[in-house]
Amino acid sequence: MDKREFESDMTRFILEDKRNIVENVRIFEAPLFTYGSPVDSMYQDLKDKKEANLPDLILPKEWLSSAKTCIAGFLPFTEQVRFANRGGDWAAQEWLYARIEGQAFINELLQRGTAYLKGKNCDTVVPSLSENFHSIENMGSNDWFTDGESYTSTWSERHNAYICGLGTFGLSKGLITKKGIAGRYFSWITEADFEKNHRTYSRIYEYCTQCGACIHRCPVEAINEKTGKNHDICAVFLNNTRKRFSPRYGCGKCQCGVPCEHQIPDKNKKAAEA
Incomplete structure (x- = not known):
């Protein structure tokens, strides 16, 4: 199947649909897409705790036995959203819109993409x-490599994106793509046989310069140079934002005002230059 036609339809929807604008704030820029194999051995590695602690992960072929492609997508937040969230200790209003209304918009995108692919006779x-998706959070501090209890899920957008070649992880546990780290991820598993992308990296933190900028950006010191993000501390703060901004919540400070905000960072630059 021609991926250009599929991407063109999805991109047009993102850039033209009015639901991508909330209170005069445009949420997302044009997306990135990558395509991976549903039988990539790294999915099993995730489940077996060789790469991450995701024992509940449902493998692509378990989601769809006839699957031929895993599609990973990234929607970068606009400059308006990112700029607003660079200041202060609490999430900017623009970021809260992007986090909550933005996810609702992504769900619309996913439904549109599903209808498109099924219209091509591809389940x-x-x-x-x-209904088989669930996640458990706030179970303990975790890193990609820990064996103890941690965040777990039946599907991980970030790990799928890493496997499909979209980007590598940073200290904040976000995924750094060629359009940066500030944005949202999404995916389809499909019978459509798209040409696959090849990972252009070999290390899980390859795009991260370990500059430490995200450490200083975190309002509750939840990120450590040696162990990465402590999800317990982060989760408590997010719960506080939910109380403050209900029905919205969010933070994203570690994704804004950092060298990897909207690009793969220059390894020759120091955190102080961000």
Whole structure:
């Protein structure tokens, strides 16, 4: 199947649909897409705790036995959203819109993409919208490599994006793409046989310069140079934002005002230059 036609339809929807604008704030820029194999051995590695602690992970072929492609997407936040969230200790209003209304818009995108692919007679599953999707958070501090209890889920957008070649992780546990770290991820598993992308990296933190900028940006010191993000501390703060901004919540400070905000960072630059 021609990926250009699919991407063109999805991109047009993102850039033209009015639901991508909330209170005169445009949420997302044009997306990135990558395509991976549903039988990539790294999915099993995730489940077996060789790369991450995701014992509940449902493998792509378990989501859809006839799957031929895993599609990973990234929607970068606009400069308006990112700029607003660079200041202060609490999430900017623009960021809260991007986090909550933005996710609702992504769900619309996922449904549109599913309809498109099924219209081409290709059965398609969206794990994040499936009744079989669940996640458990706030179970303990975790890193990609820990064996103890931690965040777990039946599907991980970030790990799928890493496997499909979209980017590598940073200290804040976000995924750094060629359009940066500030944005949202999404995916389809489909029978459509798209040409696959090849990972251009070999290390999990390859794009991260370990500059420490995200450490200083975190309002509750939840990120450590040696162990990365402590999800317990982060989760408590997010719960506080939910109380403050209900029905919205969010933070994203570690994704804004850092060298990897909207690009792969220059390894020759220091954190102080961000």
